[in-house]
Amino acid sequence: MSRGSGQRVLDAGCGTGHHLTGIAKALGPGTTTLGLDISTAAARMAARWRPDIAFAVANLWSDWPVQDASVNLVLNIFAPRNFAETARVLRPGGWLVLVYPEANHLIELRRRYRLLGQHREKARRYRDAASRTIGPAAITRIVRRTTLAPDAVRDIVLMGPNARHTALTPLHAEAEPIEVTFDIALLLVRKRTAAKAQNSSRRRKG
Numbered sequence: 001m002s003r004g005s006g007q008r009v010l011d012a013g014c015g016t017g018h019h020l021t022g023i024a025k026a027l028g029p030g031t032t033t034l035g036l037d038i039s040t041a042a043a044r045m046a047a048r049w050r051p052d053i054a055f056a057v058a059n060l061w062s063d064w065p066v067q068d069a070s071v072n073l074v075l076n077i078f079a080p081r082n083f084a085e086t087a088r089v090l091r092p093g094g095w096l097v098l099v100y101p102e103a104n105h106l107i108e109l110r111r112r113y114r115l116l117g118q119h120r121e122k123a124r125r126y127r128d129a130a131s132r133t134i135g136p137a138a139i140t141r142i143v144r145r146t147t148l149a150p151d152a153v154r155d156i157v158l159m160g161p162n163a164r165h166t167a168l169t170p171l172h173a174e175a176e177p178i179e180v181t182f183d184i185a186l187l188l189v190r191k192r193t194a195a196k197a198q199n200s201s202r203r204r205k206g
Contacts, residue, residue, distance in 0.1 A: 010071045010089060011035040012060055013079020017046035017053060023075065024053060036064060064089060073097065081126065087133040090191040096134055098126065098187040102141055105183040109157060112178075123185060130189045137189040144182045153178055 007027055011020040014035030024033045036058040037043050043055045058065055060080040066089045074086050077099040086096050103120050123139055130137040148156070 006030055006032070007072045008032045008070060009034070009073045009075065010064075010066060011075040011077075012064070012082070012086070013037060013076060014046065014055065015039070015042050017050055017055065019075060019077055020046075020053060021050055023073075024050075034066070036060065036066075060085075081129075083129045083133045087191065090134065092191055092193040094191045096130065096187070096189045096191075098130070098189075100126065100185055100187070102143075102183040102185050104143070104181050106156065106180060107183070108178060108180050109153065113157060115157065126187055130187060134189045135192045137187050140186045140188075142182075142184050142186065145179060146182065147177045147179050149177050153180070156180075 007030070009020070009023055009027065009031060011017070011023075011034070014020050014037050017035050020033055020035045024031055033053045035043070035046060035053060035055040037046075037055070038057065038059050040057050043057050046053070046055045056065060060082050064082075064085045068088055069091045071089045072091055072094045074090060074094070074096045076086070076096065078101065081098065081100070090096065100122065102123070106115065109115055127137045127139060
C-alpha cells in the first residue's frame with residue numbers, strides 16, 4: 001500500500017486502537033481509519049486517546065457498519081474472523097492482514113494455568129476460507145521465546161478469552177519470571193479484481 005492518497009484502513013477487533021494507531025502513523029496524512037470492537041469500554045478509551053481516528057462498537061460476527069468495496073486494508077489481529085464481511089468491504093486489489101495464534105502460542109502458560117488450547121487445523125481452514133472469499137492466501141509463521149515478568153504474564157492471560165476460564169489465585173501468587181513461547185501466524189491475502197474473480201469462477205466450474 002502507498003502512503004496516504006485516500007487509503008482507507010479498517011481494524012476489525014481493534015481493542016484500544018494500538019495497532020490501528022501505528023498503521024495510521026505509518027501511512028500518514030490522507031488516510032481514513034476506522035476501528036471496530038464489541039467492547040464499548042475499549043472503543044471509548046480508544047476514542048479518547050486518538051480523537052483523529054473513528055471507532056465504533058460492533059459485533060464482528062454480524063454485519064459491519066461499513067459500505068461495500070470501500071476499504072483498502074483490513075486488519076484482523078487476534079480477533080474474530082469474518083471472511084464474508086471482510087470480502088464485502090474490501091475494494092478489488094485491497095488487502096487482508098490476519099494475525100492469529102498458532103499451536104504452540106503461550107504453551108508454557110497453557111500448561112501451567114490450564115488455559116484454552118489452539119486448534120491445529122486453523123491454518124488450513126483460514127487459508128481455505130480466505131481463498132474462497134477473497135483471493136489466494138500466503139501464511140508466514142513466526143516463533144519467538146522471551147522471558148516475562150509476573151505482571152506481564154497476568155496481563156497476557158487476562159486480556160483474552162482465558163480471563164473467563166482461569167482461576168486468578170495462581171496468577172496473583174506467581175513471583176518468578178517465566179520463559180514463554182510466542183507462536184503466531186501472519187496471513188496475507190489480496191482481493192481478486194473482477195477479471196481474476198471471473199477466471200477463478202470458471203476454473204472451479206470446469
